[in-house]
Amino acid sequence: MSTSRQLPQGAHPRHGLDEVIHAPVRFSIVATLAPADKAEFAFVRDTVEVSDSVLSRQVSTLEKAGYVAVTKGYVGKRPRTWLALTPDGRAAFAAHCQALRAIAEGTG
C-alpha cells in the first residue's frame, strides 16, 4: 500500500508520495500525530477540524495500512481512545515529507 520506496535515479519525486498519507485529511491526521507520542481521538478531531465519523473512517484506513495504532482505555470513568503513529507510519510520513520537499524545491 505504501509507496515510500527507493526511487530509481531521475524518477520524479511525486513517485515518492505515499498514496495512503497523500489524502488531505489523512495527511493532517498523520501530521498531527507525528510530534506526539499519542493523542486523544477528540484532540485529533478538533485539531484537524473534522467530524467524529470522518476521523473514524480515515483512522481506520491508516490503521489498516499499519500507520496508526488505536488504543482504548479509561481516564477515571470516561472512555478514551488514543491514536499514535506506528514506526512504519513515522517512516512513511518522513518519506512523504521528503518527496513533498523535493517537489516544492522544484526538483519535481
Added chain:
Amino acid sequence: MSEQVYASEDAAAALARAQELSSTVRASTKWSVRYQVIYGCGSGVMVLALGLLGQPYGVVLSSIFWCATVGGLSVYAARQRVARRGFDRWRSGLIIAWGLLYNAVLVPGMIWFQGVTAWWVAGAVLVALPGLIGGYAEARR
C-alpha cells in the same frame, strides 16, 4: 495518483499545513513544563520538610506531601489530551536523576547532618534541579 500533476505550490502548502499542525500540537503539550516545575518544587519542599522538621513529624509530613504531589501529578498527566513525542522517556530520565540526587542528599543527611539547615536547604535546591532544568528545557523546545 502518481500520474497526477502535483505542483510545487501544492507540496509547499502541504508542508506548511504540517508545520502548522505540529505547532498546534506542541502548544498543547506545554503542560509538561508545569508538570516538571511542580515536580521540582515539590521535591525541594519535601526534602526541606524531611530534614528540618523534627522527627517523626518530618518523615510523616514529607511522605504525605510527596505522595499527594506525585499522585496529583500522575492524575494531571493522565488527563492530558496529547503527550509530546519522547516525553515518557524524558520523564523516566527525570525520575532517575531525581532518585539519584535524593539519595545523595538523604543518606548523608540522615547520618551526619540531621537538623543542619545549610545541608538541607542546599539539598532541597539540588533535588529540585532535575524538575526545574527539565521544565526550562521543555519550555525552550
